[in-house]
Amino acid sequence: MRRRIEETITEAAGSPPVRFRPMGGGCVADVSRVTLEDGRTVVAKTGDAGSGLDLEGFMLRYLRQKGGLPVPDVLYADDGLLLMSCLEVAGGISPGAQAEAADLLAALHGVGARNFGFERDTVIGGLHQPNPETAGWIDFFRDQRILYMGRQALDSGRLPGDLMTRLERLAGRLGDWIDAGTAPSLIHGDMWTGNVLCNHGRISGFVDPAIYYADAEIELAFSTLFGTFGDAFFGRYREHRPLRPGFFEERVGLYNLYPLLVHVRLFGGSYVGSVDRTLARFGC
Known part of the structure; x- marks a missing residue:
């Protein structure tokens, strides 16, 4: 499972992952900040079959295309893996x-x-x-x-x-x-x-x-x-x-x-x- 995820990330992002760091906030999936070999950082959500990650990817794209809402770029989405750009976060909602x-x-x-x-x-x-x-x-x-x-x-x-x-x-x-x-x-x-x-x-x-x-x-x-x-x-x-x-x-x-x-x-x-x-x- 981990090897398939790493191979998919490499293909989708154009660089192999070298570090996975768990993040909080996943309700039905595990969320990790992934450092790539080329220095970039992406976010990977992984889940079991039926976790709806492909649907989540679709919804993010729909919000951007139809409503112009700022959302992460979706690099890859299937039922078990959602790969997104990493948004900068610092501070609360002022x-x-x-x-x-x-x-x-x-x-x-x-x-x-x-x-x-x-x-x-x-x-x-x-x-x-x-x-x-x-x-x-x-x-x-x-x-x-x-x-x-x-x-x-x-x-x-x-x-x-x-x-x-x-x-x-x-x-x-x-x-x-x-x-x-x-x-x-x-x-x-x-x-x-x-x-x-x-x-x-x-x-x-x-x-x-x-x-x-x-x-x-x-x-x-x-x-x-x-x-x-x-x-x-x-x-x-x-x-x-x-x-x-x-x-x-x-x-x-x-x-x-x-x-x-x-x-x-x-x-x-x-x-x-x-x-x-x-x-x-x-x-x-």
């Missing part, structure tokens, strides 16, 4: 970087499509993410996001049955809070701090996408869940794309049910309580 991210994501969200979903299914945190093209956003968010991931979490034994019943009750009422007339926007899909790379106060790139066409609000909501972006981001984003009334008051919590359910499916634990509190907040 207010200036948040404003730059707002410019970049507003442009990305300006890329539209006929339907919600995507041309193929994708992955989030290594989990299958279904994307059947759907005309209505409420239908898509209900069936392919919260109900789908809720059932996955239920089947894993991490989501209690009574919470699934309450989730189904909420799913039938989404029209109380969500505008049915929203337009599809291309989103990164996994907008948390670990996927936003900065270098001395500037955005160097975005990694680990989970793309599809959605109401852009779901991306904005996700960015608040773990404190990725704050006032500096949203103040700048509004200059490009105004936020509809009720976003912070209602829909942030509603849309964040999806990443919370992803985390319940993956980890269980305290995320179950977060889902419980969100459902209670919406009267379910």
Whole structure:
């Protein structure tokens, strides 16, 4: 396995690897910083069959080609190996970087499509993410996001049955809070701090996408869940794309049910309580 990886890296990068240094952050794959014989550095993600690394490579290329988002160059991608350029990283997400991210994501969200979903299914945190093209956003968010991931979490034994019943009750009422007339926007899909790379106060790139066409609000909501972006981001984003009334008051919590359910499916634990509190907040 290691020899095949080394041979593939040599062919794809044009120089043999001489050092592998493990990096953190891999959810379903091992991530290494690889020093090549010619002095260059690349990043290699390796995983078992079904890890979705070929799909990740496709998504990175799609984000760059369709949305102009800064992402690593994909040098090679198959089901077991993703080889990328190494982005420079130093420091956290400063207010200036948040404003730059707002410019970049507003442009990305300006890329539209006929339907919600995507041309193929994708992955989030290594989990299958279904994307059947759907005309209505409420239908898509209900069936392919919260109900789908809720059932996955239920089947894993991490989501209690009574919470699934309450989730189904909420799913039938989404029209109380969500505008049915929203337009599809291309989103990164996994907008948390670990996927936003900065270098001395500037955005160097975005990694680990989970793309599809959605109401852009779901991306904005996700960015608040773990404190990725704050006032500096949203103040700048509004200059490009105004936020509809009720976003912070209602829909942030509603849309964040999806990443919370992803985390319940993956980890269980305290995320179950977060889902419980969100459902209670919406009267379910």
